[in-house]
Amino acid sequence: MFSVTMSEVTKVYPNGTEALKALDLNIGPGEHVVILGHNGSGKSTLFRCMTDFENITGGYLEIGGKVPASFKKRKERSTFRRNIGLVFQHYHLTHNLSVLQNVLFGALGRQPFRKVCAPIASSTLRLEAMNALERVGMESVAGNGADELSGGQKQRVAIARMIMQRPRMIMADEPIASLDPKAGKEIMDLLVSICRENQLTFISILHQMDIALEYGERIIGLNQGEVLIDKGVPHIQRSELQKLYMSPKEQKAKWNEGLVEYGV
Incomplete structure (x- = not known):
């Protein structure tokens, strides 16, 4: 089983877009984690960095005891990737x-x-x-x-x-986005059961709140490249998840109205 350690991880693209902003995350072996957020929140960038398809700009990222930024040889990279089972929206x-x-x-x-x-x-x-x-x-x-x-x-x-x-860890990027609700539920059931049977760490990237609450043990919520929520599912309120889909201005307005807690 793989664990993930991230400290002050940033990702800035050549055009100046800051996709990830000083992320600190720890995911333990065997955890089932959902990374949730709207389009542009940074979740897909985080996925690509964790799977070594993108290089981080700053900070420290370690997965399964390996530091992708330190890889010098193609064999190191291919061995690392072989241990991570990837499931995508498109089946390839x-x-x-x-x-x-x-x-x-x-x-x-x-x-x-x-x-x-x-x-x-x-x-x-x-x-x-x-x-x-x-x-x-x-x-x-x-x-x-x-x-x-x-x-x-x-x-x-x-x-x-x-x-x-x-694989020793499974990462799924929007695995049910192209499926109808029934087929989507069957695929999520299948992925979770495979991970439990084999004691695999499971990280899924989603944007559906209901699916995240049903299948996640822990939800990490991103908004504009920052972690706004990092809690076990039993401790999360739906109103907290809704703020992931708001702009900072909307979040502050709701906070002033007393409707949601502002910030982390």
Whole structure:
């Protein structure tokens, strides 16, 4: 299980946009955390920094005992990324290939390309891929083309592919944004159950308050690159979450009216 330590982390883009402002966060091994906020709050930037797709501008970031800013070799970076299972809003499947082949690609971090090609993949690897598909309820369509699937089915296949990585932490960026409510709930149920079964740290990036309250154990709320909320779900009021979607001027006005607590 991975832990996350962030101290005074900032991210400033070349155009001067300050996306993250001196964030201090600690996420323990096995925690299930939702990072919540509106578009432009900094949550996607935080996701990219935590997964080493963006470099932080300042501060200290450590994940699973590794400091991404210290990586000098491609192998260090690829090993780090292999331990983090990623689930995205878009499924990134290869649509002209079979479901089984897409799942086998999840083993690329530990196997050369030729060994994950379905016709010549080992029986052991193929069995592992079928077990991953069974875990997500998709074993019956292993031979189908990925382009034949619904959105919810594609996300399940993407999760099976992620299972093939054998990750030590799962990070999901808006994993249900493209799905209808029923399929979205099924995907969140699946992700949470996989993490609990394997004792994995789970960090999901969301913008839906109801989903965050239902599936998070702890919510970290961002607004304009700053942490406004960091609490366990049992201690959070809906009015606190609503201020994440307000501008600073609106927050202050509500505070003056006595409707919400202003600030952290």
